[in-house]
Each structure stands twice: as structure tokens, then as C-alpha cells.
Amino acid sequence: MSDEAIRKRTKETANKLFGKGIQLNPPYLMWREFEKDLANDFSKFITGNLYSRTVLTLPERQMAACAMLAAIRAGDELKLHVNAALNVGCDPKKLTEIFFQVATYAGMPAVNEALEIYREVLKKRNEWPIK
Amino acid sequence: MSDEAIRKRTKETANKLFGKGIQLNPPYLMWREFEKDLANDFSKFITGNLYSRTVLTLPERQMAACAMLAAIRAGDELKLHVNAALNVGCDPKKLTEIFFQVATYAGMPAVNEALEIYREVLKKRNEWPIK
Amino acid sequence: MSDEAIRKRTKETANKLFGKGIQLNPPYLMWREFEKDLANDFSKFITGNLYSRTVLTLPERQMAACAMLAAIRAGDELKLHVNAALNVGCDPKKLTEIFFQVATYAGMPAVNEALEIYREVLKKRNEWPIK
């Protein structure tokens, strides 16, 4: 794929994921402050390349991302991705269910951190309580 | 729900997840060797209770389980659940995609361990290479 | 055990652990805001079932809980459980010793996070410095 095509795809996918809902500083802006080249490389690789593939639908991909981020207790990143999950149409009840499911594999501290972040995002989006 | 109903649901769900594919010793058997009461409590809670809920379909639940187990690098448990994922009808290509996606959140050691286990399970099921 | 009996045990054990000392929002309240059924299931399983068993005394159980939570660096959960440990009569000097012991298995970042949280809880309980 041409570099131009990758750039376009990166923007489109980033827009679907992060262009709505609550506004959070995407890590990309921080990367750029450190190193413009690396920032572009990472962005194109992750968003333009991996996230633009269509084997998984975007909601499926975000469900998997939220499951993983909850399990490894990566709260800041989870905030970004739970917002993105809601932006691309994930069912909010299914996200709740996944966060309780985390108990089995990563224990209650991971469940509690995930639910706390999820509730905070839902409130900021005026989507709380879940109907 | 009556205790009887929970027991029945535990068996049905366990059967859907682990009753086909490669035969692995479910942890339940080891739990029982240590403590019969706890073994039953855990089994009813995890399989009869959490896993029998229907907010997520079983394939959705297994996709999330596989994503988490890969991210936390829990190889033995992943082996059980990737086999269960295939038993309940998860698309093998989507599982591959999730395991590569792990890179973004948990790094390459997690990706490599997950793919290695996944390939081993697929081979034992005579489903390798993925079509 | 009847459901009624489990409910009673859940309340009694929860009361021993969290009914004194500093007042913190137990995760149970958040679980309920998401899903009343799951909240009850988790609460009965963890508090009514596991924590009400008597193979370990409550102080022994809390020592183990604090050791684990310090080692996995689960700060919010540790705050709850170090407070509970003091509520059920754990020797505060033994808790200090366990948190330094964490160094051997999980390194100094885990030690430092645990001691910081422990000191904060002790101060709020007016039990600092330890005598």
C-alpha cells in the first residue's frame, strides 16, 4: 500500500474511533512532542495498519481491546478505548459483562478499576446509567 | 435460582465449552482433589453463573477470554479457552487477528506465546493450517 | 447452604471486615449500580462463601490478602484490605514486615506503593506512628 493510502486510512480509522464522545488527548500528540518520525511510524502502524484491517469489525476489535486493557489494568488506555468502543457502536451492556468477566482471569482489582473508569466515561458521555 | 438449576446449567455450559475438540484436564478435577466443597463452589460460580449468562453469546465471551488470557500470558488457561472458543464456533481467523492485536497492549512476548499455543491446539484438532 | 444462610454470612463477614476503621466505598456499591444480579452473586461468592470459611482465621486471611495485593500492586484494593486487616486484629508491625518482605518477590516499586497506602490508612485511623 502506498504511503499516501496508509495516511488516509490512519485518519479515517482514527476519526471513527476517537472523533466523537468525550475528548481525550490521544497519545499521538505526546509522541509528536518527543519525536515526529516515531510518532508517525507508530500511528501508521497501529491505526493505519492493524486497526484498519477488516478481519475483525471495529466493534469486535474494541471489545477485545477493552477486555485486554481491563485485564492488564491499563486504566488511562482503557479510558480512551472504552470511549472508542462506544463511538463505534459496542453494546454498553456487553462491555459491562466483559468487565465482570475479567474477574475469572485477572481478579477483582482489575474488575473494579475497569468498572470505575467505564462509569466515569459513561457519565461524561451522558449515557449513565446504562438503559 | 435453585441449587439444582445451577448444577444443571453448570454441566450444560461446561459441555458446550469443553465437551469437544482436544481433551484437556479441566482445572475442576484438580480443585476436587484438594477440596470438594471449594471445587463445587468455584465451578458453579464461574461456569454455572458467569459463563451461563446470555448478555454475551458464548463465542463473544470466548473471544474476550482469549484476548485477556493472551494479554496476561496465561498459557495453560489459554490452551483450554482457545479450544473452547473453537468448540463454540469462533471464527479461527478472528482469533488469529486478536492475538496479533495483543501486540498493541501487551507487547510481542504475549503475541508469540499466544500464537504458539493456538497453533498447537489447531494442529491437535486437525484444523491447521487455517483455511 | 440455603440462600438465606449465605446472605446472613455475607453480611456478618462484611461487617467484621469493613464495618469499622476508615469508611471507604466498598466495590459492591459500584457493582450494584451496573448490575444488581451480578453484584449479589459476586458478593455472596467472595464474602459469603470464600471469606466466611474458617480454615484460615480472618486475620490470617487478611495477612495473605495484603501480601498478594501489595505484590501485584493493586493499590485501591490494598487500601480496603489493610483497613480490614486492622479491623480484624492483625498486628500492625507484622503488616509492616510483610510489606518489606514484598521486596524479595516483587521488587521495590511494590514495597513503596504498599507502605505509602498503609501509612495513609494508619494516619486516617489515628494509629500512626505504629507503637
Place this chain on the structure above:
Amino acid sequence: MSDEAIRKRTKETANKLFGKGIQLNPPYLMWREFEKDLANDFSKFITGNLYSRTVLTLPERQMAACAMLAAIRAGDELKLHVNAALNVGCDPKKLTEIFFQVATYAGMPAVNEALEIYREVLKKRNEWPIK
């Protein structure tokens, strides 16, 4: 404390912990093959210093060590310390209970790995099944 006294204490404590039960290669021997000075420094600090303190009894210390090692899924180290726990008189039923308790904080993969190692050690010590 004099260097001589520390050395003596190191040996005495090491003997109580590792001088009975199944024979495993203590990491100290490997450390020595790499760097004699560091091996002695680490051994004196961990065994002679930390582990020889008496704020915790040796069984209490081993219960905490086993809880932590199970929670962080450090299997090889857990094997050493569960054997040491039995050597210094920990109640085997209490160890079982702690390993199931791990579920709450670190999830089932940690429980299963701990129980598997524990059962293996008990078998080698001819103390299986637990009475």
C-alpha cells in the same frame, strides 16, 4: 551485627527453610556460578537479614511468601517456598486455602498454577493427599 554473625544466621535460617523435604537447587548456587560476591551479598541480605528477623514467625513469613508467589505466578520460586513452608510447619490445609483465595485478587490462572505446583511438591514429599 558482625559479618560473622550474619553468615551464621544465614546458614541457620537457610537450613530451617531448605534443609529438609524435597531437594531443589537453591538459586544461590546459580548466583555463585555467575558472581561470588553478589551471590554472598544477596544471600546475606535476603536470608541472613530479612528472613532471620523475628517480627513474623517463619511459618507466617512462608504463608505470606506463598501467597505472593502464587499471585504473581512465579512457579519455580513457589516450588521452593511451598516446600520450605511445609518444612517450617505451615498447616497444609491453610496453604490450600490461600491458593484458592488467590482467585479473588489474581484470577484463576494464578490459582491453577499454584495448586498444580503445590500438588507436585506434596506428592514428592509423600504427603499427598492432604489429611
Place this chain on the structure above:
Amino acid sequence: MSDEAIRKRTKETANKLFGKGIQLNPPYLMWREFEKDLANDFSKFITGNLYSRTVLTLPERQMAACAMLAAIRAGDELKLHVNAALNVGCDPKKLTEIFFQVATYAGMPAVNEALEIYREVLKKRNEWPIK
């Protein structure tokens, strides 16, 4: 080495690492509030013993420390050590490069947490942006 010599080395090394740049409360002060003996033992072992060895130069040691702390996402400790790294003359561009390198092994949440802390420290030292 005599106890006196160790004490001297501990002070000298601590001064090189933490005597300049932004002023942060070293964990040693907290350790002392809990247990004076353990505080001294830990300090002499880590700073006087390990960190005063010369097989690695101090900048090499700090590069390794920063790499590890970023990978395990130990933010508070990383703040101390990235400041120390700059104090002993590590090239700030190399530290940036290491933090991006973390992606490969520990994923983007670890990269983002490390860069955030690093930028904060650089700003407080008036060394931002990196030239």
C-alpha cells in the same frame, strides 16, 4: 567491606543519583518512618552495595533501570530514576528512544505512561523540549 565503608559509599552514590535535579522524597525517608533498621539495611544493600558496583557505569545502570521501570509500569519509581538518569548524564534522546522501544516488549500503555512521566520530569528540570 567495613560497615563504615558501606555507609560512605551509600551516601556518595545516593548523592550522585538524587542530589540534583528535581527534589523528590526518596523512599528511604518513608522506610525510616516505619522501621529504622530495615530502612538502613535496604539502603545499604541497594544503594551502597548494588548501585555502587562499577561493572556498569552509573548512566548504563540508570538506562537499564528506566527500561525496566517503564516496562513494568512503575510510574512513581520511574520518576525518581529518570531524574537520576539525567543527573548522572544519560543522553535524554536515548531515554526517549528506550521508552518508545518499550512498545515491542510491554505494549503501548507502558510507553505512554513512561513518556508522560518523562515529559513531566523534563519540564520541572527546565530541560523541555529536548534539544
Place this chain on the structure above:
Amino acid sequence: MSDEAIRKRTKETANKLFGKGIQLNPPYLMWREFEKDLANDFSKFITGNLYSRTVLTLPERQMAACAMLAAIRAGDELKLHVNAALNVGCDPKKLTEIFFQVATYAGMPAVNEALEIYREVLKKRNEWPIK
């Protein structure tokens, strides 16, 4: 940079890192069995892009990689990278020192796993004991 140039750089860097010493199956071969496109994308991004940058020398990069992999206890990946570290000229004594340094941040289980793997690689390379 043109795709052709990236491919060339990927091969050159891969060759410096993995073209000597003990022969291990690079994960790239497994990636290819799953998905040729993703395998190429990952390989070009990690090896051709990140690892070919010259802000860090290759030995500096490998020291950081080994530090991180030891700290997160990623044994299989560490085996690859400790071999690569020796291939690009890292001082074996400095690697030993880093692995003992891991104790401070990630505890003894991480130290022991790293040293065990390191000794195994050194033996297979006929470079044991370290002179």
C-alpha cells in the same frame, strides 16, 4: 523511506541480531504461517523501523531489551535477545550485572529466570563460564 529500503534495512538488522550464535526459530517464521501480510508488517515495523534507528547503538538497544524482558519475565523472548545481545557485542559481564539489578525493581523470581536462561544460552554458545 521506500518499501524497498525498509525491506533491505529489515534484513540487515535481522542479520546482525540473529545471524550468529545459537540458532533459534525467530517468531517471524511463526507469524508467516498464520498471516503473511501481518508477518511482514510486524517485521518491517519492529526490525526495519525501530531496531534500525541509530539513536541507540545496537548493543545499547539490546541491553535495554534484555533488562525489560528479564523484568517482565518473558523467558522465550529473552533467550532470543540475550543471544542477539552477545551477537552484537554486549559485554557478558554487564549483562550479568543487569540481571542481578532486576532484583531491585522486579524481585528475585525475575532475576532467577533471567540468569537461568542466560546461562543456558552461554553454554550453547560455548561461552560459559564468563571470563
